[in-house]
Amino acid sequence: MDQITLVMGSGTPLDPGTAPVAANPLGKIPTLLRPDGAALYDSRVICQYLNARAEAGLYPEGARRWDALVLEATADGMLDAALAMVYETRLRSEAQRSAAIVEGQWQKIDRSLDVIEARWMAYLAGPLCIGQIALGCALGYLDLRHAVHDWRATRQDLARWEARLAERKSFQTTRPPAS
Numbered sequence: 169m170d171q172i173t174l175v176m177g178s179g180t181p182l183d184p185g186t187a188p189v190a191a192n193p194l195g196k197i198p199t200l201l202r203p204d205g206a207a208l209y210d211s212r213v214i215c216q217y218l219n220a221r222a223e224a225g226l227y228p229e230g231a232r233r234w235d236a237l238v239l240e241a242t243a244d245g246m247l248d249a250a251l252a253m254v255y256e257t258r259l260r261s262e263a264q265r266s267a268a269i270v271e272g273q274w275q276k277i278d279r280s281l282d283v284i285e286a287r288w289m290a291y292l293a294g295p296l297c298i299g300q301i302a303l304g305c306a307l308g309y310l311d312l313r314h315a316v317h318d319w320r321a322t323r324q325d326l327a328r329w330e331a332r333l334a335e336r337k338s339f340q341t342t343r344p345p346a347s
Contacts, residue, residue: 226298239299243306246280249273285323304333
C-alpha cells in the first residue's frame, strides 16, 4: 500500500460525480493510474497488474487457476447484481422501480451463494487466491448494502470462512467506509 494513493470517488450512470471519468471513460471504480500515467480499470485487470508487480502468486497454476478465475468471475457477477439492485432503488423514482428487477438480481446472488456453500468450501480452505479475495469483497459489499437479506443465516460455513478472511489485515485496512 505504500506505493498506492487511494483517492475516493463515486458516481452513478446518471451523475458521474467524482468518478474518475478523465482516466476511465466508463466512470467506474476502481481505476488505477500507472506510474507512466496510463489508466487501468476493471477489478480483474487491476488485480492482474498488482499481482504481477508484487509477484504475489494470487493466480495459481494448473487446474486451480481456472477455479480461481471462475470464483473471481462469480464474485464479480454477484457485485454487478448487487450494484444493479442499489441503482434500481436509488436512481429510479418510486413509480419507475421494479421489485421484479431487484428480486431477479438478488436471485442471481442467492444462487451463487448456494453454489459456493455447496461446492466451493474445500477450495476456499486452500491457499489464498484471487477468487477468494474477490469473494471476500463481494460478501463485504452484501453486508454493506444488502444486510436485510442476511446471506449468513442459511450459509454458516461460508459465513465462518468470511469472518476469518475479514480478520486479515489486508481486509481490515481496505474496508470501505459505511455510507
